[in-house]
Amino acid sequence: MTSGKYPVWLQAGVCVIAGLCLIAGIEAYRAADASAHAFQDPYLINAQPDRLREAARLLPDKTVIGYLSDLSFEEAIGSAAYFGVANALAPRLVVRSADEPQWVIGNFSHPLDFAAAGAAHHLDIVRDLGNGVVIFRRRP
Amino acid sequence: MIDPIALLSLAIAVALGYFGVSLWVPDAGGGSRWAPLLRTSLGAALGMGVTSCLYLLLVIAGAPARPVVIGLEVVALIVAGAGSLRRNAAPTTPPSITAFSLTWVLAGAALLMIALFLSAFLTASELNPQGGWDAFAIWNLRAHYLLHTETWRFAVTSQPMGSHMEYPLLLSSFVARGWLYADAPSASVPISIALIVSLAFAALLGSMLSVLRSPAVGLLAVLVLLANPYLWRAAPDQYADLPLALFGLSAAAMLVLDPAPQGSPRYLTLAGMFTGFATGTKNEGTLLLVALAAALLAATWRGAGPRQAIRRVGFLLLGALPVLGLSLWIKIFAAPPDPLVSGMGKDLLHKIGDAGRWMHIAAGFFQGLPAVALILLALTAALLRPRPATERSPACFLPLAAFAILLAGDFAVFLLTPDETGWLLATALDRLYLQLWPLLILGGFLLLRRPEDFAIPAVTAPPPKAKRARRSS
Numbered sequence: 169m170t171s172g173k174y175p176v177w178l179q180a181g182v183c184v185i186a187g188l189c190l191i192a193g194i195e196a197y198r199a200a201d202a203s204a205h206a207f208q209d210p211y212l213i214n215a216q217p218d219r220l221r222e223a224a225r226l227l228p229d230k231t232v233i234g235y236l237s238d239l240s241f242e243e244a245i246g247s248a249a250y251f252g253v254a255n256a257l258a259p260r261l262v263v264r265s266a267d268e269p270q271w272v273i274g275n276f277s278h279p280l281d282f283a284a285a286g287a288a289h290h291l292d293i294v295r296d297l298g299n300g301v302v303i304f305r306r307r308p
Numbered sequence: 309m310i311d312p313i314a315l316l317s318l319a320i321a322v323a324l325g326y327f328g329v330s331l332w333v334p335d336a337g338g339g340s341r342w343a344p345l346l347r348t349s350l351g352a353a354l355g356m357g358v359t360s361c362l363y364l365l366l367v368i369a370g371a372p373a374r375p376v377v378i379g380l381e382v383v384a385l386i387v388a389g390a391g392s393l394r395r396n397a398a399p400t401t402p403p404s405i406t407a408f409s410l411t412w413v414l415a416g417a418a419l420l421m422i423a424l425f426l427s428a429f430l431t432a433s434e435l436n437p438q439g440g441w442d443a444f445a446i447w448n449l450r451a452h453y454l455l456h457t458e459t460w461r462f463a464v465t466s467q468p469m470g471s472h473m474e475y476p477l478l479l480s481s482f483v484a485r486g487w488l489y490a491d492a493p494s495a496s497v498p499i500s501i502a503l504i505v506s507l508a509f510a511a512l513l514g515s516m517l518s519v520l521r522s523p524a525v526g527l528l529a530v531l532v533l534l535a536n537p538y539l540w541r542a543a544p545d546q547y548a549d550l551p552l553a554l555f556g557l558s559a560a561a562m563l564v565l566d567p568a569p570q571g572s573p574r575y576l577t578l579a580g581m582f583t584g585f586a587t588g589t590k591n592e593g594t595l596l597l598v599a600l601a602a603a604l605l606a607a608t609w610r611g612a613g614p615r616q617a618i619r620r621v622g623f624l625l626l627g628a629l630p631v632l633g634l635s636l637w638i639k640i641f642a643a644p645p646d647p648l649v650s651g652m653g654k655d656l657l658h659k660i661g662d663a664g665r666w667m668h669i670a671a672g673f674f675q676g677l678p679a680v681a682l683i684l685l686a687l688t689a690a691l692l693r694p695r696p697a698t699e700r701s702p703a704c705f706l707p708l709a710a711f712a713i714l715l716a717g718d719f720a721v722f723l724l725t726p727d728e729t730g731w732l733l734a735t736a737l738d739r740l741y742l743q744l745w746p747l748l749i750l751g752g753f754l755l756l757r758r759p760e761d762f763a764i765p766a767v768t769a770p771p772p773k774a775k776r777a778r779r780s781s
Contacts (some may be wrong), residue, residue, distance in 0.1 A: 172406045172763035177409055180760060181691040182528070185684065186417040189531035192680050193421045196426045196537035203541070204432035214495075230458050232467065247470055251445045254469075255438075258452030258493075261462040264470055287742040 211248030216256035220273075222297050224257055227271055232261045234272035236285060236304065249275055264305070266291065274302030311496035311650040317489035318504050320381055321482075322348065325355025327388035333574050334395050336565055337519045338574075342526070346515035346561075352508035353558040354578075356501075356551065357585030360482035361631055367481070370457045374488055407523065408759040413525035421534045422510065425543075429503060432544035437495035439502075440545030445471050447548055448498050451483035455493070466644035474646045474763055476635050478588035479548045498546045506543040509554050510534060513746055516561045522758045528688060529753050534545035536681040536745055538738045548590050549739040555586035556596050557746040560707045563604060571608070580627020587628065588635045591646070592743060594716045596710075597628055603709035607702040651726025669722045678741055685752055692756040697766065700755060708751030711744055718744075 210213070217224075228231060235253065239246035241264060253275050254262040266272045266289040274282060282302045283293055291304035329336060329350045336350070337343025359381060366380075367370045408414075438444045447480035449471065453462035463480060465473050479501075486497035510530050519528030533539070542550055562579035566572050583600055586593030601621050639646075659665060695704075718740050722729055 172409070172760075172766075174409055174759065174762055174764065178691070178762045180525075180757060182408075182410055183413060183429055185528065185691065186414055188687070189535045189684055190417055190421060192535035192537070192684065195680075196535075196540040197424045199537060200428040200540040200544070204428075204435045204544070208435045209438060211688050213444050230456060241470055245444075248441075250470065254642055255444055255449055255452065258449065259456055259459040259518075260464065261453070261459070261465060261467065261469075263465075264468040286550065303454050 198262045201239070211245070211252060213248070213252045213255065215254035219299055220253060220256040220301060222303055223273060223303055226295060226303055227257065227260060230259055231271070232263060232269050233257060234266040234269035234289075234304075235262050235264055235275065236266040236272050236289065236302075237277075238280060238285070239275075239277055249277070255277065270306050272304040272306070274300075274304055276300040276302065311490055311494050311500070313490045314486050314494060314497045314500040317486045318495070318500055320358045320385060321355035322504065322508075323355070324351075324354045324356075324359065324381065324385050324388060325353065326351030327385065327392040328354050328358065329578070330392040331388060331395060332578055333562070333565075333572075334392075334576075335567060337515070338567075340519045342515040342518040342523070343588070345511055346519055349508040349512035349515060350558055350561065352504055352629055353582060354481055354511070356505070356586070357478065357555065359480045359485060359633070361585075361588065361634060363485040363488070364477055364481040364634070367454055367457055367460045367484070372373055372455070372457060372488065374491070377485065377698075406760055406763055408747060410759075411524045411527065414524055414531070418514070418527045418530045423509075425506070425534055425540060426503075428540050429506065429544050432541075433499045433502075436544065439498060440542075440547060442548070443498060443546035446475060447479050447546065448483055450475075450477065450480040451487065451498075454481050454484035455487060461642060464638060464643040474643045475548075475640070476588045476590060476593070476765070477638060478631075478635075479551055480586060499544075502543050502546045502550065504552050505554050506539070509550065509557065509746065512554070512557055512561060513750060514752055516565065516748070517611055517753050520564065521753065522760050524759045525753050525756075529749050531596050532681065532685050532688060533746065535684050536678045536742070538678060539745075540594060542739065542742055547739060549742050552586055552589045552596070553743045553746055555582045555589060555593065556600075556743060557750065558582040559586065559596070559600055560710065560747055560750060563600070563706050564703045564750070566703070570612070570616065571623070573623045576623035577627035580624040580629070581622070581631065582627075583719055584628035584631030584635075588631050591648070592714075592718075592740070595714060595721075596743075597632070599710040599713035599717065600706075601625065602713050603706050606709060607706055611702040648721070648725060648727075652724045654726055656724065665723065665729065666765055669719060669729055669733070670723075672729070672737060673719065676733065676737040676741060678738075678745065681745070685749065689752060689756055692759065695757050695761075704754040705751070707747045707754065711747040711751055714744055714747070718768050 235250060237249060239249050241247050250264065253273060262273060272291055277300060282296060286293055286304045290307045292307055294303040294305045296302050326348050329347045337346040363377060366377060450463040453459045463477060482501060487493045490497055510533060513533055514526040514530040517529045559582035562575045566575035583597040586596045601624055604624060605617045605621050608620050656696045677705050722732060725732060
């Protein structure tokens with residue numbers, strides 16, 4: 169491979185384009201870095217496996233589990249909380265309903281009358297694991 | 309952050325793909341020094357698609373045990389490797405070309421850009437190993453269910469999940485395969501996949517254009533590709549749009565690299581296989597298959613007539629058929645109905661006749677354009693200028709034709725969708741542009757001159773004999 173001679177305008181133009189691409193890359197780097205630092209696991213997805221470790225030990229494996237929460241699915245935080253639990257308890261299928269499955273996981277953002285919340289869906293508390301995590305079971 | 313076992317699972321997939329590409333299209337890249345990088349990046353796409361489909365079939369069949377999966381893949385790797393080495397015993401001589409004098413500047417800039425990209429990717433992945441919303445709500449969540457035969461149907465359940473359980477399974481299956489290797493659902497597996505896909509994406513575009521045009525063109529293309537800021541966010545988000553774009557670019561690569569004027573069945577079927585993987589990755593993959601088939605039909609029809617056009621599209625569809633068949637089987641017999649498809653017919657005529665809706669979507673498409681990256685592409689085009697018509701083969705137009713069809717198809721989906729268009733424009737448009745971006749760059753650079761085309765011819769002094777003759781006269 170040999171090198172020939174090229175017009176100055178071409179060499180300058182190629183350098184300018186390479187430089188502009190690099191500037192765009194540096195800007196993209198800054199934006200991506202700032203965004204990553206500003207939003208570190210904003211929905212606490214990575215905290216859920218530890219928070220739900222005991223529940224994962226107690227709940228039956230590879231089955232359908234119901235879900236009960238005080239957070240609305242209409243809000244992003246409610247949906248994110250649900251997906252955090254769904255990932256932590258997988259390969260159980262955590263469904264967005266507390267009315268049919270035999271076992272239901274409660275995921276609450278603040279203290280409330282968990283027994284009453286479960287009773288509204290014909291559920292009894294099996295274990296209150298603290299930190300807003302409650303295991304329910306359907307009444308016979 | 310990145311588990312060595314996760315990397316090993318990826319290395320096996322990439323190596324399997326590399327040998328597969330070398331066996332099926334041994335002349336891909338010819339004798340170019342960029343051919344190994346081209347085959348490796350194509351191999352990443354092929355290996356990912358093949359091992360993912362194999363794993364999914366094993367899960368459905370009830371044999372997703374670690375020794376079975378690893379054993380099958382290692383045996384396939386040994387067989388493909390041995391076959392490939394035997395077949396590639398006689399290397400061809402690379403053609404001698406005159407390199408652009410500032411290729412080293414472009415190489416330095418591209419390396420710096422890739423280093424910046426890697427740094428941003430690793431930082432973002434370390435701080436957010438769960439990836440973006442779709443990663444933890446769709447792709448990686450469903451991968452958990454694909455770890456066991458008893459639970460694979462959970463990945464396509466119709467139970468209320470608030471997720472897209474009707475989406476194809478290829479990416480989730482590939483993540484599950486990595487978790488099987490790692491023996492745990494480690495976050496490093498989807499992170500490693502996103503990293504390898506991103507690198508293969510840039511390497512494929514760069515090496516393909518280096519082979520087809522020149523190294524300077526390949527490096528310029530990599531720089532313009534990475535000037536799109538959305539790529540920097542989408543990669544650590546672990547979204548499926550990047551693997552989809554890689555499959556799309558790989559399919560386009562096979563069509564433009566095909567050296568046979570009448571269309572080689574091997575290149576065409578491999579292009580079809582890549583589009584099949586795209587259909588198994590996201591619903592937009594089906595649109596990609598239609599766009600590539602239509603672009604190929606139109607380009608061949610114009611140049612070689614209808615018979616050749618139908619033949620080539622036939623080979624393309626033949627290659628897509630196995631994975632397309634698997635995806636369709638899952639869609640028809642296992643997955644819940646797609647709300648997008650079932651909702652499209654609702655108020656169809658009203659939506660088509662609503663001028664305000666057209667304007668709203670068109671404005672959204674315009675505002676969502678990656679402006680800086682497009683300006684850089686336009687500046688490059690203005691600098692290098694189009695190739696003379698005599699140098700342009702019909703294949704050069706394929707990526708741009710596919711790009712135009714995909715853009716029109718995406719616009720039609722936005723027009724007919726039952727979802728709120730404002731929300732879709734805000735959340736999905738930049739990802740759609742990411743899928744289209746490599747096709748636009750490939751098409752653009754195939755139609756532009758190379759810097760090497762502007763070389764100043766060396767001025768040679770007239771032979772001394774002639775001078776003497778003139779003086780004497």
